[in-house]
Amino acid sequence: MSAVCYRYDGMFDGFLTCVFESYVNKELPAEFLLLDDPALTLWPERVVETHPAHAKRVREGLGKKTSAQFRTQMERAYLTCLPDRDMILYRLIRRGFDEGDRVSRDLTDPDMAKVTLALQKMWTEWDHLKGFVRFSELEGFLVGEIEPKNRVLPLLAPHFAARLNGEKVILYDRTHHEALFAAGFRWTIEPVEDFSMGPAGAEERSWRRLWKSFFNTIAIEGRINPKCQATHLPKRYRHVMTEFMEEEQKGLDGGYTKKEKCGIIGKPARLGG
Amino acid sequence: MDLMEKLNILADAAKYDAACTSSGVTRGGRAGTIGNASNSGCCHSFSADGRCVSLLKVLMTNHCRYDCAYCVNRRSNDLPRAAFTPRELCELTIQFYRRNYIEGLFLSSAVLKSPDYTTEQMIEALRLLRTEYHFNGYIHAKAIPGADPGLTYRLGLLADRLSVNIELPSEQSLNLLCPDKSKGAILAPMAQIRDGAAQSKAELKLYRHAPKFAPAGQSTQMIVGATPENDLHILRLSAGLYQKYGLKRVFFSAYMPVSDNKLLPAPAGFKPPLLREHRLYQADWLMRFYGFSAGEILDEDHPNFDAALDPKSDWALRHPEFFPVELNKAPYEVILRVPGIGVRGAQRIVTARRVGPLTFEGVKRLGIVMKRAQYFITCSGHFLPGLKSGQDTVYRRLAGLEREALPAGQGEQLSLFDQVVS
Numbered sequence: 001m002s003a004v005c006y007r008y009d010g011m012f013d014g015f016l017t018c019v020f021e022s023y024v025n026k027e028l029p030a031e032f033l034l035l036d037d038p039a040l041t042l043w044p045e046r047v048v049e050t051h052p053a054h055a056k057r058v059r060e061g062l063g064k065k066t067s068a069q070f071r072t073q074m075e076r077a078y079l080t081c082l083p084d085r086d087m088i089l090y091r092l093i094r095r096g097f098d099e100g101d102r103v104s105r106d107l108t109d110p111d112m113a114k115v116t117l118a119l120q121k122m123w124t125e126w127d128h129l130k131g132f133v134r135f136s137e138l139e140g141f142l143v144g145e146i147e148p149k150n151r152v153l154p155l156l157a158p159h160f161a162a163r164l165n166g167e168k169v170i171l172y173d174r175t176h177h178e179a180l181f182a183a184g185f186r187w188t189i190e191p192v193e194d195f196s197m198g199p200a201g202a203e204e205r206s207w208r209r210l211w212k213s214f215f216n217t218i219a220i221e222g223r224i225n226p227k228c229q230a231t232h233l234p235k236r237y238r239h240v241m242t243e244f245m246e247e248e249q250k251g252l253d254g255g256y257t258k259k260e261k262c263g264i265i266g267k268p269a270r271l272g273g
Numbered sequence: 274m275d276l277m278e279k280l281n282i283l284a285d286a287a288k289y290d291a292a293c294t295s296s297g298v299t300r301g302g303r304a305g306t307i308g309n310a311s312n313s314g315c316c317h318s319f320s321a322d323g324r325c326v327s328l329l330k331v332l333m334t335n336h337c338r339y340d341c342a343y344c345v346n347r348r349s350n351d352l353p354r355a356a357f358t359p360r361e362l363c364e365l366t367i368q369f370y371r372r373n374y375i376e377g378l379f380l381s382s383a384v385l386k387s388p389d390y391t392t393e394q395m396i397e398a399l400r401l402l403r404t405e406y407h408f409n410g411y412i413h414a415k416a417i418p419g420a421d422p423g424l425t426y427r428l429g430l431l432a433d434r435l436s437v438n439i440e441l442p443s444e445q446s447l448n449l450l451c452p453d454k455s456k457g458a459i460l461a462p463m464a465q466i467r468d469g470a471a472q473s474k475a476e477l478k479l480y481r482h483a484p485k486f487a488p489a490g491q492s493t494q495m496i497v498g499a500t501p502e503n504d505l506h507i508l509r510l511s512a513g514l515y516q517k518y519g520l521k522r523v524f525f526s527a528y529m530p531v532s533d534n535k536l537l538p539a540p541a542g543f544k545p546p547l548l549r550e551h552r553l554y555q556a557d558w559l560m561r562f563y564g565f566s567a568g569e570i571l572d573e574d575h576p577n578f579d580a581a582l583d584p585k586s587d588w589a590l591r592h593p594e595f596f597p598v599e600l601n602k603a604p605y606e607v608i609l610r611v612p613g614i615g616v617r618g619a620q621r622i623v624t625a626r627r628v629g630p631l632t633f634e635g636v637k638r639l640g641i642v643m644k645r646a647q648y649f650i651t652c653s654g655h656f657l658p659g660l661k662s663g664q665d666t667v668y669r670r671l672a673g674l675e676r677e678a679l680p681a682g683q684g685e686q687l688s689l690f691d692q693v694v695s
Contacts (some may be wrong), residue, residue, distance in 0.1 A: 105628050
């Protein structure tokens, strides 16, 4: 079997198409790169075009050979920020086809151990963000921003779409440059290059003040414990959380970002998909 | 008085209530309503004291006719007083909820006029929130001891969780510090909530639309360190509450000096027993998730926690006959008793060893931290190579690890020396 480098579009279906190609052509990938990645490679390159039917065959085959649980695990793991993620998942999927569901229990295997921990971290981040996301009411939309390590937006989407089903919600992911648009239980995630939140109106600012005031009041002075606070609410989340932002010092604009001049950039017209 | 002032006064008055959990019930989003709930609850922020902020925790009012010595809202305390109107409370809840600041509402109240009147006020606010504002999120309400059972029942239909504070760990302490409350008055609504919830569950099995009474169960809280009960007493009491009243949670609240009443510890120089509270929660976890009983964690010979050691390590050191645990053979329940191995770790061990024998290398890869566990486990009959494991060494090492884990100053707050003296 010859070693190659696959270039694909960076979607899970594209990745599964690569798996398909590797079996058809009897190749062993040594590296995965994105289509627009300027990096050069030592191995012969093959550009893989996403093929939904091929991806479906791999997906279904994997489910049959292993278990629905393992397949979902692989799919979820694709959202994590695990270094060298594609090669690790490729090896595990390949083992799944060879050995069946045994691989899903082989938690001491270096690849499987890495995936398990990466998934654990991602679910923790998801769990954190369900609570730590802050929305502002701007021009009839509830708008928020996050900066997660993992691509948690697809996991957060059903939660917020159901919870705020009577609202129009926009949640922007700064790390992956994409935004969730949700309304009436339906949602879509679209790539958004440039995003900034508009200035808040008087009413929005007054709710923020009430919340901050509540937040500061609820702590008991005799028990102040910043270390404990940071354990539960790591500092990396705080720069987009209302209660940790010094809004009043910025004058009356009260926007979240430095780019306060523009309104909401995005595609609200596509709401509800 | 504007909303900001009211919020400050009534949040300040509510902050000593420990419980702020939003757990115990799963409810999907429904069209035409706002909100949902999930069984594990959700923390939305953590205040400067490191406590979870999950619910908008406020009092309906802090005007109180009672004069409980340990309570900030006691009648004789000179404080600004305020009361929310039901509508103000609804607006606050909904607007905070939409912005994802909170998971729901925690409504408690001081006793204005009478327990019945107070409960009626709370019912009115919650009714408005559920029906007019279509709020489908989490509500935790305090049942007011002494209120008419019919009113408490109506409160439970609107709320997800009800709680009654047991306040102090013994009847003597209660009589001494809260002349207006009695043990009977506190336990009566607890029993009512237990029976109401059981009945509601039984009815739900028969017909789907039966009214849900406190579907997330009930909890309680007690103040620790204001009165002389020992840790064993408190642990037995909470074990009893779990069993007899089917409580979901018992919360402990280290006493904060809010009064200079002669019956209470003098405020000057008083340090709230935070470490003791921490140990009680650790023990509480051992009882709820690790299969320990109160009598195992502490006994008449050791009625108080070792300040230098967590209760699980403490138990392990007192039971050398139980160890070492062979990770390749021991059942799940036994592995769970090893210090340093938690629920997740034990599950992974049990799963992974089905594939092949575990080595220490492999166990580390499962994400299990060896610092504590190494003294208590073997893999295929061998200890970790190079391990020093005399009884004294292990105690010193474990206590050292514990000191690092505690916030500065707290480790020394109760030193071994204090233990010997007292």
